[in-house]
Amino acid sequence: MPLAMSFDYVWQRSPENNIAPVVGMLSLVPFGRREIVGLIVEVAAESSLGVDKLKQVLSVRHQLAPLSEEWIHFCRFAAEYYQRPLGEVALPGLPKNLRAATTVALDRGLKKLQKQTVENDATPHAAALLNSEQQIAVDHIAAAKGFVPILLFGVTGSGKTEVYMQAAAQILARSEGEGESGQVLILVPEINLTPQLEGNIRRRFPDVMVVTLHSGLAEGERTHHWLAAHSGKAGIVLGTRLAILASMPNLKMIIVDEEHDPSYKQQEGLRYSARDLAVWRAHQLRIPIVLGSATPALETWQHAQTNRYKQLNLRTRAVPDAILPTVQLIDTERDKPSVGLTSTLIAAIKRRLERGEQSLLFLNRRGYAPVINCDACGWVSNCPRCTAFMVLHKPEQRLRCHHCSLEQRIPRSCPTCGNVDVQPLGRGTQRIEEGLQGLFPEARVLRIDADSTRLKGSAQAAFETVHRGEVDILIGTQMVAKGHDFQNLTLVGVLNPDTALFSQDYRASERLFAQLMQVAGRAGRAAQKKDGNISQVLVQTRYPAHPLYGALVANNYDQFATSLLQERQQAGLPPFVHQALMRAEARELADAMAFLQVAATSLNIEGIVMNEPIPMTMTRVANIERAQLLVESTSRPALQAFLKEWLAIMRAKKTSVKWSLEVDPVDI
Numbered sequence: 001m002p003l004a005m006s007f008d009y010v011w012q013r014s015p016e017n018n019i020a021p022v023v024g025m026l027s028l029v030p031f032g033r034r035e036i037v038g039l040i041v042e043v044a045a046e047s048s049l050g051v052d053k054l055k056q057v058l059s060v061r062h063q064l065a066p067l068s069e070e071w072i073h074f075c076r077f078a079a080e081y082y083q084r085p086l087g088e089v090a091l092p093g094l095p096k097n098l099r100a101a102t103t104v105a106l107d108r109g110l111k112k113l114q115k116q117t118v119e120n121d122a123t124p125h126a127a128a129l130l131n132s133e134q135q136i137a138v139d140h141i142a143a144a145k146g147f148v149p150i151l152l153f154g155v156t157g158s159g160k161t162e163v164y165m166q167a168a169a170q171i172l173a174r175s176e177g178e179g180e181s182g183q184v185l186i187l188v189p190e191i192n193l194t195p196q197l198e199g200n201i202r203r204r205f206p207d208v209m210v211v212t213l214h215s216g217l218a219e220g221e222r223t224h225h226w227l228a229a230h231s232g233k234a235g236i237v238l239g240t241r242l243a244i245l246a247s248m249p250n251l252k253m254i255i256v257d258e259e260h261d262p263s264y265k266q267q268e269g270l271r272y273s274a275r276d277l278a279v280w281r282a283h284q285l286r287i288p289i290v291l292g293s294a295t296p297a298l299e300t301w302q303h304a305q306t307n308r309y310k311q312l313n314l315r316t317r318a319v320p321d322a323i324l325p326t327v328q329l330i331d332t333e334r335d336k337p338s339v340g341l342t343s344t345l346i347a348a349i350k351r352r353l354e355r356g357e358q359s360l361l362f363l364n365r366r367g368y369a370p371v372i373n374c375d376a377c378g379w380v381s382n383c384p385r386c387t388a389f390m391v392l393h394k395p396e397q398r399l400r401c402h403h404c405s406l407e408q409r410i411p412r413s414c415p416t417c418g419n420v421d422v423q424p425l426g427r428g429t430q431r432i433e434e435g436l437q438g439l440f441p442e443a444r445v446l447r448i449d450a451d452s453t454r455l456k457g458s459a460q461a462a463f464e465t466v467h468r469g470e471v472d473i474l475i476g477t478q479m480v481a482k483g484h485d486f487q488n489l490t491l492v493g494v495l496n497p498d499t500a501l502f503s504q505d506y507r508a509s510e511r512l513f514a515q516l517m518q519v520a521g522r523a524g525r526a527a528q529k530k531d532g533n534i535s536q537v538l539v540q541t542r543y544p545a546h547p548l549y550g551a552l553v554a555n556n557y558d559q560f561a562t563s564l565l566q567e568r569q570q571a572g573l574p575p576f577v578h579q580a581l582m583r584a585e586a587r588e589l590a591d592a593m594a595f596l597q598v599a600a601t602s603l604n605i606e607g608i609v610m611n612e613p614i615p616m617t618m619t620r621v622a623n624i625e626r627a628q629l630l631v632e633s634t635s636r637p638a639l640q641a642f643l644k645e646w647l648a649i650m651r652a653k654k655t656s657v658k659w660s661l662e663v664d665p666v667d668i
Contacts, residue, residue: 006087007031007038008047010054021057024066026098028058037061037099039090041072061103063110065231071247074281078245082663083580083643084270092270093245097223109223113231118209125203127169128162128318137163137312141253142170144288149279149309151300152292155555156521157485159318160292161197164255165204167290171253172208172235182252183229186238187274189261191216192459193483197257198238205236213239213246216456241266241274244281252287254278258482259291259300260514262666271662294521294557295514298568299575301561317525325492325523325535327553329544337540339435340427345493345538346439352491353443353472359491361432361475362519366449367402368394368431369424374414376421387620392424393451394431404622432475432495440473448476481519487526492519494539501546504617505668506573509548513560516552574664578636580643581665582629585658589615589625595657596629603646607638630668 075090097105154160168184175182211225211234228234230247264274282289304311335342352359371389373380381390383401390399399408413420433447453459500512524535551560584592596613611630633639
C-alpha cells in the first residue's frame with residue numbers, strides 16, 4: 001500500500017518546478033499507473049538505488065506551509081511504538097482533500113482561511129466564580145512550566161470544564177503577552193460530546209478562532225479546520241482521538257477530558273491510544289497536559305499514586321447546594337422487575353413526573369431484545385455468519401447482527417420445529433421504551449441510542465430536546481452516560497448492569513464502575529431544591545453485596561482503584577506488565593491457529609512471555625474465523641525491541657492468513 005511505504009524519488013528543477021522540495025512538504029508523484037500525494041520526510045543528495053532508477057517528483061504543494069519536523073518526529077514515534085510504517089500514521093492524519101491529486105480543494109481551503117475572521121456568533125459568557133478547589137487547580141495548571149502531566153481528579157459535576165477553560169485562557173493570554181500565537185488542544189472521547197462543549201468554548205472565547213476535528217465533519221469542513229490549526233490561526237482545537245494527529249505549530253497545552261474512556265483507543269488500522277500519544281506529544285513539546293476524569297484509568301491512577309503525574313482533586317460539586325445523588329441498590333431477587341423495572345424504580349419515576357423533574361434510565365443494550373427463542377426446541381436467533389445472536393429490532397421488524405450488520409426478517413415460526421410461539425428474551429432500549437409508554441402514557445419518553453441517532457445531527461437535536469425540558473423520561477445507552485449537563489434530572493435508574501461482573505475481560509469491572517459513576521453523575525447537577533428532595537441513583541441488581549456496588553454506593557473510587565490495582569499486580573496484569581496482541585483471521589480457524597503457532601515459535605528471547613494461541617472470544621465475524629496470541633513483558637523497552645525483531649521475521653513469511661499486531665491492547 002502506498003500509505004504504508006517509503007519510496008525514493010528524484011527532483012529536477014524546471015521553469016514549472018522552480019521551488020525546491022523541503023522536509024514536510026506534500027508532493028505529487030507517479031505511483032504505478034496513478035499519481036498520488038506523498039509526504040517528503042527526507043531530502044538527500046543521493047539514493048542507494050541510483051538516480052537512473054528513480055521516478056521524478058511531478059510537483060510540490062508549495063501553497064501549504066511544510067509540516068514541521070516536530071510533527072514528523074511525533075508521527076515517527078507513533079509509527080515505531082505501534083510497529084507501523086510512518087506513512088500509515090502521517091498521511092491518514094491529513095484530510096483527504098490534501099491527499100487529492102489536484103489542488104482545487106487545497107486552494108479553496110486556503111482562500112477561505114485568508115478571508116476568515118473570528119466570528120463566534122454566541123453571546124459572550126464571563127468566567128464563572130471558582131470554588132477553592134477549582135481555583136487551586138487553575139493556578140497549578142496555568143503556572144506549569146515545561147512538561148507537567150496533571151491528573152485532574154474530580155467528581156461528576158465538580159466543574160472540570162470550567163477549570164479547563166480558565167486555565168486555557170491564562171495559557172493563551174501568556175502566549176499573547178510573550179508575542180506568540182498559542183494553541184490549546186482539547187480532546188473529548190466521542191463526537192456527540194463536542195457540540196455542547198464547543199458552544200461553551202465559543203461563548204467564553206469570543207475573540208479566539210475555535211475549530212473542531214472529528215470524523216463526523218464533511219471533507220471540506222474538516223480541511224478548513226485542519227488548515228486553521230496548521231496555520232496557527234485556530235487558538236483552540238476541539239476534537240476526538242484523530243485530533244491528536246493534527247498539525248498545531250504553536251501548541252502550548254493539551255487537555256484530555258474523560259481520559260479513562262475506551263473510545264480514545266483506535267480499534268481498526270493503526271490501533272493507537274490518543275491519550276497515550278497526547279502524553280508523549282506534551283513531553284516532546286515540553287508543555288503541560290491535563291488528564292481529567294471522575295474515574296481515571298488504572299494506568300493513570302497508578303502514575304498519580306507513584307508521583308509520575310501531579311494529582312489535583314475536585315471533591316465537591318461546583319454549583320452551590322448541588323450535592324452528589326444517593327445511590328441505592330435494588331435487589332431484583334426480592335423486588336421482581338415488571339417490564340424490566342422494579343416497583344421501587346417505577347414509584348421513583350412517578351414521583352419525578354409529579355414534581356416536573358426528569359428521569360434517566362440507563363441500559364447499555366440497544367434493540368428490542370438480545371435474542372428470540374423457541375421454548376419447544378430451544379432454537380435461538382444465532383447469526384449464521386458470527387458467533388453472536390441476531391438482535392430483535394421490533395420497530396423495524398428485523399433481526400440484526402450488531403457485528404456483521406446482517407439483517408433478516410423475524411420468522412413467523414421456529415425454523416427448526418415450526419412452533420409459532422417464538423418469544424423475545426431479555427430487554428434492550430426499545431423494549432424498555434415500550435414498557436415506559438405503557439406505564440406512563442402521559443409522559444414524554446425519548447430513547448437515545450445508536451439506532452435512534454443514525455442521521456447526521458440527530459443526536460445533537462435529541463440532547464437539545466432534553467435540555468429544553470421537553471422530555472420527562474430519557475432511556476439510553478452509554479451515549480447518555482457522560483459529559484451531558486441535564487439541569488432538571490434528579491433520578492437515574494440503572495438496568496441490568498450485572499453481565500459485566502462475570503466477564504472474562506479483566507478490564508470489565510473497571511469499565512463498569514466508570515460507566516456507573518459517570519451515569520450516576522448525570523443526576524442532581526443543579527442546586528438542591530428547597531423542599532429537600534435528594535437526587536437518586538437506583539441500581540437494579542441480583543448481586544447487591546458485590547464489592548463493586550459497595551464502592552459505588554460509597555462514591556469511593558480511591559478504594560475501588562487501590563483494590564483493583566492490588567489484584568492486577570498479583571495477577572501480573574497491566575499496568576504492571578506490558579502487552580502486545582497478534583490477531584489472525586482466516587476462512588478456517590485451524591489456519592489462523594496454525595499461523596499463530598508458527599509465530600509463537602519464531603523467536604525466543606529471555607524476558608518475553610509468549611502465551612498459547614487461542615480463538616478470540618468472538619471467534620467468527622462475517623464468516624471469518626479469528627484467533628489471537630498474547631505477548632507480555634515486565635519491561636516496555638524489552639517488549640518493543642522484541643516486537644521489532646519478531647515482526648521482521650513474520651513479515652518475511654508468505655501466508656494467506658490476514659494478521660495484525662496491537663500494542664497495549666484494551667480488548668483481549
